[in-house]
Amino acid sequence: MNIATIAPDWPAPARVRALSTTRAGGVSRGAYASFNLAAHCGDDAASVSENRARLAAQCGTPPVCWMNQVHGTDVVDADLDPADLPAADAAVSLARRRACAILTADCVPVLVCDRAGTMVGAAHCGWRGLAEGVLGALVQRLPTARENLIAWMGPGIGSEHYEVGSDVRDALLDRFPVSVVEQALRPSSTAVKWSADLYTLARAELTGLGVSGIYGGGFCTYQDARFYSHRRDGVTGRMATLIWLSETSG
DSSP states (O other), rough: OOOEEEESSOOOOTTTTEEEOOOOOOOOOOOGGTOOOSSSSSOOHHHHHHHHHHHHHHHHSSOOOOOOOOOOOOEEEGGGGOOOOHHHEEEEEESSOOEEEEEESSSSEEEEETTTTEEEEEEEEEEEHHTTEEEEEEEESSOOOOGEEEEHHHHEEOOOOEEEOOOHHHHHHTTTTTHHHHHEEEESSSSOOOEEHHHHHHHHHHHTTTOOEEEEEEOOTTTTSSSOOHHHHSOOOOOEEEEOOOSOOO
């Protein structure tokens, strides 16, 4: 069975390769069926290894820089090939050696590249990472003017199914203008709860950083059966959203 992937719809240079995986095309079973790429969520290790091997074989990815994502702001240099699994939530690459990868099952993966196709990066954007400034940390690690960058937001949960409490609202108000938080958090039918739009928050942060082209969004991992969703299913697998620089522009 072939892997089913999503190609970003953005004007990235031909040397920039990127994709998001879905649940289809792997060997994992049960709650993890079938193309789970995460080794930390309880799936059989051999199944995860086989799925990762299929990713490389069918999608042509170079060695992948997997991370131990902790909802923080640390950024790893994927080209350094860290010996241990780095605790980080963003990665950058300026060489054609490794792919930056973000594992998600509701959080929003954000990909970034420059218009010349010489550098790429990726960030894991849940509400905690956005409140702490993970996108700013990523952009600061890319040595180019910010107006030279474009971004794509991959599959994440839609606001209709992402309810948060006052603690989240307070944390976001420490980071974003009130107008942005009011746009991103709509009062829920549940008392003292809000429906949160991660895409609105990510877009506002990228715009504030000076990123000149922002694409993607509009997915909902909760509603769309193609995707894993922690909020929907509890125990589940993870998709991967990857970006890398190819050896050629073809």
